Amino acid sequence: MRRDVFQAIADPVRRDIIQLLxxxxLSINEIAHQFDVSRPAISKHLKILNECxxxxxxxxxxxxYCLIRPKSLIPAFLWxxxxxxxxxxKIDSFEAYLKQLQAKSKNDNKNE
Structure with missing residues (x-):
């Protein structure tokens, strides 16, 4: 099966492993100690990260030992x-909306 960077980052455990690395x-054992999942599960995640x-x-x-290849994350970054x-x-629009609500609330409180 051909894997890509998007499959690698699709799982939260794999994203956490990427963050650690x-x-x-780190050694595989050092990585495994960071998670509350089985060692075989971590090995499977590492295998997928390696294949990707x-x-x-x-x-x-x-x-x-596992080391990160940061250039391989570029396609996800670009996407x-x-x-x-x-x-x-969207964030700017939401911020403007919140400011309108705050202004309205202040005016309503003054009029009471």
Missing amino acids: SQKT GIIDIQQQGRER VEQYQSLWEE
Whole structure:
């Protein structure tokens, strides 16, 4: 099965793993200790992240270490970025609406 970055970030546990690995390289055991799910479940998530090209897994002695490949996240970033102006417009509109409500509330309180 061919996997892509969107499959990698679709699961919240995988997003949390990406966040952890964005800070430093960790062993599989160190990653597994951060979650309340089974070690096999973490291994499955790591396998998917590896297949998607988000992480590399390297053997060092008896340990296997995971490191992030940040460039592989660029397609997801670009996809989200195209909607940034839309979100900003909606947020600005909502902020203006809240200001209108606050102004109306102040006027109503003055008139009481």
